[in-house]
Amino acid sequence: MQRNIAKKADIYVQPGTEIIGKWNRNRYVVRRKIGAGMIGTVYLCQMNNRLVALKMSSDAMSMTTEVNVLKSLNKVQDKRLGPFLIDVDDYETGRGATYSFYVMEYIRGTSIEMFVRQNGYEWIGVFLLQLLEQLEQLHQTGWVFGDLKNDNLLITSSPPTIRFVDVGGTTKMGRSIKEYSEFYDRAYWHLGTREAEPSYDLFALVMVVLTIFYPKQFKRQKNAKQYIFQKISAIDEIKLFRPMFQKAIAGKYIHAKEMKEDVLQVIVQRAKDDKNKSKKTPHIIEVLLITLISSLYYVVLYLFF
Numbered sequence: 001m002q003r004n005i006a007k008k009a010d011i012y013v014q015p016g017t018e019i020i021g022k023w024n025r026n027r028y029v030v031r032r033k034i035g036a037g038m039i040g041t042v043y044l045c046q047m048n049n050r051l052v053a054l055k056m057s058s059d060a061m062s063m064t065t066e067v068n069v070l071k072s073l074n075k076v077q078d079k080r081l082g083p084f085l086i087d088v089d090d091y092e093t094g095r096g097a098t099y100s101f102y103v104m105e106y107i108r109g110t111s112i113e114m115f116v117r118q119n120g121y122e123w124i125g126v127f128l129l130q131l132l133e134q135l136e137q138l139h140q141t142g143w144v145f146g147d148l149k150n151d152n153l154l155i156t157s158s159p160p161t162i163r164f165v166d167v168g169g170t171t172k173m174g175r176s177i178k179e180y181s182e183f184y185d186r187a188y189w190h191l192g193t194r195e196a197e198p199s200y201d202l203f204a205l206v207m208v209v210l211t212i213f214y215p216k217q218f219k220r221q222k223n224a225k226q227y228i229f230q231k232i233s234a235i236d237e238i239k240l241f242r243p244m245f246q247k248a249i250a251g252k253y254i255h256a257k258e259m260k261e262d263v264l265q266v267i268v269q270r271a272k273d274d275k276n277k278s279k280k281t282p283h284i285i286e287v288l289l290i291t292l293i294s295s296l297y298y299v300v301l302y303l304f305f
Contacts, residue, residue: 010036011056011099013043019054019101021089028054028103035151037168038179039063044106052086056101063100069170070104072141081134082164083107107165109154113212121237123160124209125267128241130162131208132260135201139173139256144196146171147179148204150211171196183207183217189224191249198255202248209238209245225249240266 013019019028028045035042040057057063067088073081083104091099116123131153138145145152147169154165169179177185177194184204186192192203210228211217213235221227232238232245244262253259 011041011058013041013056019045019091021087021101022092022098024087024089026087026089026103028052030054035166037166039066039168040101042166045103047086047103051106052103053083053106054101054103056091056099058097058099060100063102066167066170067102069143069167070102072143073138073167076137076141081138082167107154107156107163109156109163109165112150112153112155112162112208113215115155115160116212119160124212124238125240125263126160127155127162128205128209128263129260129267131205132256132263134162134164135198135205136256136260138170139198139201142173143170144173144177144198145169145201145204146177146196147181147184148201148208149181149184150208151181153208173197183211186251189220189228191224192251199248199251199253202253202256202259203251206232206245206248209241210235213237240270 013030013033015030015032017030019030020026021028026047028047031044031046031051033041034044034053039059039062040055042053042055045052045054055063055066067085070082070085074085083106085102085104087103089101089103091101093099110118112127116127135145145164145167147166152164152166152169154163155161156163169177171177173196175196177196177200180188180194182188184207185194186200186203187194192199194200206228210231214231218231228249229246232242232249238245241263244259244266247253247262248259
């Protein structure tokens, strides 16, 4: 069971309501609620002929922090680390209440669990590389994602790409993680602190993959590290990544780049071995190429090997 550290700050807005920004005067028609977190509520809205995601909250300070995160992510050239920021404003309800809101790109996609089950477990390696590349870029900007979990990730198409869809838990490096979900939180498992550092996200990344195979999740047990290791070892579909997953759970990686290089190395070696066994190009190579095309770094390494 997932649980955030605070009660959700849900704000209800009737579908069909027109939200007009107090300062910028942009107009948004509410279509439906997308979700709610400890800071605010997200709505799918119509902006002219475009669908956007609008997040509204009574916590202006926290909203400012999230806006700064999005601005920071949007500055990373050639990387789509999070939704694009479109607008920042206030909304006066007419009933004496004023809420802060920001508008971002609406990302259409499929959950990672659904995509992998429909398209094959070979995609796990692809999404691992993509996520590790994005986490590396995020950490270089001075932020840790914090609340990394399946609900905050979507797979978009053409080509399949994993995207962050909610930066509400993103925390400045060195500070205390401000929002988390227990299953993905290393401190809940007594396997580390809640200090915002790259290893915190890498622990959560492993738990994201495990949730694909344990959708009901599993409860904390004594000797948590060995317990999670057992859960990893029980899944044949991820045996290629067991050493990396164990290192991430144990906090042995300092940077996402280290884990990314290890994952890439075993995937390339597996592709070589499969190619030597069969003249037919194995499916994992086709899958890997999609990620390689989207990242020059991967292309160079793939050609080198």
